Amino acid sequence: MTWETLPVTPDRFDDFADVVNPNRRATHCWCLSHRLRGKDIEELGGGDREQAMRRLCEREHPPGVVTYHDGVPVGWCNIGPRTEIPRLAASRLIRPVDDVPVWSIVCVVVRSGHRRTGVTAHLLEGAVQYAASHGAPAVEAYPVDPEGRMDTTMAFVGTRSMFERAGFETVGTTEAVASGMPRIIMRRSITETAPGRSHLLQQQ
Template sequence: MAFDVRPLTTDRFEDFADVVNPNRRATHCWCLSHRLPARRIEELGDGDRERAMRCLVAGDVPPGVIGYADGEPVGWCSIAPRSEIPKLEASRLIRPVDEVAVWSIICVVIRGGHRKRGHTLPLLEGAVAYAASRGAPAVEAHPVEPTGRMDTTMAFVGTRAMFAAAGFEVVGTTDAVASRLPRLVMRRTMGPTR
């Protein structure tokens, strides 16, 4: 199977929608909720979340990458410079661990019907490669450390094992929780490790 990862651009918007919102529900997240405050979503889309995401995609920095298995869109990873994710940048619960201008992964989705086929790891690796190609010194994620079965409604945050498999290391913890579990700060540094 060939797996390819591409930045989300306007010409790939339908592929993105097929992964995150195949039924095109107007009230669905569209991967905006963690990226922008509600008033900015309203400004961009005039009440239409899909339109707001289309505006975000048309900007200078794509808001993430799409994973393709044999040419079919199967995954989404929201990744961008932390400084361009206002809700994360302003968070009092997920504070920066240092001054490194990291890129952040805030969402990972594998399309229904394509899960448990090994797509997550190449999607994460492709997202990191994309960030590196844009000059990112490091990529961070904030997964949970499940102690048992995880609430799958929060699975988008990922797990420690998932990110560790992609070369991320724990560099701290946050004050945020998901499914009553603390979130970690995991980082993959580009180039030589410290």
């Protein structure tokens, strides 16, 4: 069995879509709500959300990574420099804790039929590697810390325990909530050695 995590460049757009929007529905999620404002979607895609996402994939920093298991796209992580995520950069609810130019994870999705198979661990590690390859000093995420079993709606923001297993530590709180639960700020330094670090990152 092989795992691989790659940036969502234009030639991999359909792989990304297979994870988040397999039926290609215009009104379904294209993973833009946490990243772009309405005016940004209008400017990039003429109001068409799919086209706006395609345009983002053409940029120097594509908007995330896709994880493959034996060649099959099974996971998606929306990640990029915080400064390139307009809604996050302007947020009054999730404020920076310092002046470190972090990269931010704003969404995590595991493809239906592939959950509980270890996808998330490979996906988050691949996302950190992607950020590291572009010189990011640290990666942040903004999960919740629910009591008991995680509600399925939390899959998009993640939980504290999910990120702790990937080497992230809690560094702050926010005024934002998800499904009624407060979101926290977790960070993983790129320079730290964390369990599960793959050969790709070690060789950089």
